Amino acid sequence: MKRLFEPLSTGWVSVVTHKMRSFLTILGVVIGVAPVIILMSVGKGITSRIVSNLSNLGTNLVYISPGSTSSGKAKDPPLEGGIKTFKEDIISHDKP
Numbered sequence: 001m002k003r004l005f006e007p008l009s010t011g012w013v014s015v016v017t018h019k020m021r022s023f024l025t026i027l028g029v030v031i032g033v034a035p036v037i038i039l040m041s042v043g044k045g046i047t048s049r050i051v052s053n054l055s056n057l058g059t060n061l062v063y064i065s066p067g068s069t070s071s072g073k074a075k076d077p078p079l080e081g082g083i084k085t086f087k088e089d090i091i092s093h094d095k096p
Contacts, residue, residue, distance in 0.1 A: 015022045
């Protein structure tokens, strides 16, 4: 049983005898972990905000058509009637 607690006892004695080293180690861990937690929280918050904003737009407000990304300009000319909604596009395809 003593062999089980001997490493814990040795470690505790080392922590107590070297207080400054122990404090600086704990401080380094806190300083290293805190930014990771903060950045993850900010990333999750921004993601949920963007998803919320996009879901508030609705399902029939934006129609995205493929274009060229190499020149930065779309290959197809803009639609003559302006921006078509997804619902209008579906209705126009359903008409005989």
